[in-house]
Amino acid sequence: MSRFYPVIPAGGSGTRLWPLSRQSSPKFLHRLGADERSLMQLTLARLGPLSPPEQTYVVCGPAHKMAIAEQIPSVPPRNLVVEPAGRNSGPAIALAAAIIHARDPEAVMGSFAADHLISVGDAFRAAVRTGIEVAATGRLVTIGVPPRYAETGYGYIEIGDELGIGAALAVRSFKEKPDLVTAQEYVEDGRHLWNAGMFVGRTADLLEDVRHHAPQIYERVQRVAESWHTDNAAAREILTEVWQDMPSISIDHAIVEQVAAQGRVATVPARMGWSDMGDWDTVAELGLAEGSRLAQPRDTLLLDSPGSFATSGTGRAVTVVGVPDVVVVETDTCILVVKRSEAQRVKDAVEAWKERGRDDLL
Template sequence: MSFGSGFGDPDVFVRPGAQRHANHNGGVEFMFEKILDVVQKSQADISELRQECTELRLANAALEKMLKDNMQGNGNNTPGFATPTAPSSPRLRAKSPFLTPSTIPTIAAPHAVYIPSPLGDNGLTTYPFPSREIPGFYVVIPAGGAGTRLWPLSRENHPKFLLDVSLCGRSMIQSTWDRLIPLAGAARTTVVAGLAHRKAISEQLPDLLNSNLFTEPGPKDSMAAIGLAAAIISRRDPEAVIGSFAADHMISGDDAFLSAVAEAAEVATEGYLVTIGIAPSHPATGFGYIRLGDKLGLPNAPNARIVNAFKEKPDARTAAAYMNTGIYRWNAGMFVTKASFLMELLKEYKPALHDGLMEIAGKWDDEGLRAEALEKIWPGLEKIPIDNAVAEPAAEQGRVAVVPATFGWDDVGDFSSLADMLPAETNQPRILGDNHLVLTEQMAGGIVVPGSGRLVACLGVDDLVIVDMPDALMVTTRARSQEVKRLVKKCRDAGWKNVL
């Protein structure tokens, strides 16, 4: 039966509205096909990127091992500012962060070499001396503090600078010595420490001259410690330039570090108190900050700038704002200056502290007079950080400069930052010590320190800090690891002084 030629075959007859509906469905299906194609392509791209990242990690691990083997083989410093802060393989790990004299090797000073290194804004800036040694430069290593945020691993009688926290076979103070010895040699490398640590430091640094170990009767913060060294050194050499570098900081990129120090020493000869500013890698709230000012324009120090201001430890929002501006650097507490100029600043801003330190320095070479002066004067000296005593007021007068640096730096201030330095498999806890003493199941992140010799077993807990020592067990989370010092205070108040 026919419906007439105007309508065509009844099997293909479609009402006008139905035709539009079919066209619409076809468009949606086409759109979904396109979306699926894009998603599949994106998944393929992501898979490819993951594969490339895996290959890069393997390549970096191989390069890291090659650099480490090369360093151990020829004694030279590791180049570049991507030098790892921890061994690349657990096979290189020591069994314990505690070192004994029998396990402490003597490392000779590396052979002086001339190696260009990128610095700050000037990628082609080279080291200004024919060798690593800086003429007239004296190293000062303040070795103080108990590292209370690393308790119970770090103790008052065995603080963190005596520990091998990176499990590289050298303690923190030994690593600091190794890093700085090319600049001044043993003859001009000094350490300021408490009497209680004198023996341990001498054992760990057998090349440290007895006359270069300045002991203080009690902790008086960084200004008194660095000022004491400056006062003694300025009497030995009135033209001396000193560089102060804490004994318990971790640095990666020896070449970039040494070059930054050399540039700072050049600026110091122009009559500045110079600090080294660390490029922030994240908006840290545990560090002070330096605001960069105008460039000084010195030919041998092209990166040096005036310090516009020192900023106290900020909150998270302020720290993020600092990073976004690009003109802030972390204040790592590294200072380079003429010893005599530091004492001039101290005399101007803290005259009583200056006079006390100068009197002690005048009697330092006579052991009897020294002991008498320390007993009489030291207890009355003001306890104040060098930043508050001289750096901040001098910066307000344009007398402080900064060299922006490119090397990696961490003050290892708590177990969270310590965990970041240790190698581990993805989503696995870091282990500081013997791997065989730790068993975990469904545990992600965190750090375990098996220091008691017994087994530590963990199930279904994430991002924990577990420090198991023979006389104390401490458990917290990585998020609250900065607060461990509160436990130290509680132990002291509760009468547990034997574990401090």
């Protein structure tokens, strides 16, 4: 694994986990699991047996750089790649690939979000190791999750034939977030996996795909990478310059869909207890099924409220009586009460407060 370089994209503010997750303190900086560490710290620890912190890179925004550096001090400052502004995942991952490739032209990189929860670390690492082996054949490899239920909030991977390398399978196509009926069909047909948003590939292959399918991104990240390891201050100045007109596009739309159409994408299924912690309904389900996944006060009280979940960010007691299937979140400035079935609409509440000029709540 000496040439494996993990990349941890740490962007966004996690509006569906508002009011815990804010612009200044997104969800990956919070403890959302049974462990005392934040999601970011758990992500780094999970990757430790695969690659040392010195080979790990984090792509983040300027508002979170200091907090990230404090939480994961073992990652060298030069490995914190600070985007001047958010441009979606395409430029962020391409930039990391270019920087790593300039350091090690034989590198294999993996991209793993900072804000996911994985409870079976050994299964995760086994899948990544298989992915590294498959990547050596020139494929881009995703980590897929066998679906546990019909989820409309995730993308899906349609699988094909076995590749003869561990559990790796060919990818036929990627599916956008489906409606409920379609999602149920995906679960039942056994030919679809949840797309966990993780991938592994050789930097040389990845950059060649970026050069071919997204040349505007390629040219800009190459300019930054050329001096990143020799004159880092100059490289960061170039980064500020080229990011002004950098296209904003996801890595899926920039290259992955095109590479899949060429038959060069593979997937490794992994039963690793994965969750993207995407909304309060997901958090509540994990908490109810597996024990508390949030730092709740001992005197949080739920009476005759089946399926409900409550937490406090201040230590004040939260009591729910006779109200099933709700989530109550209390912080020092906000209180959220939401039906679990309406959890996806929390982001609408964030937009509504924004329209009212309440930036202090965002």
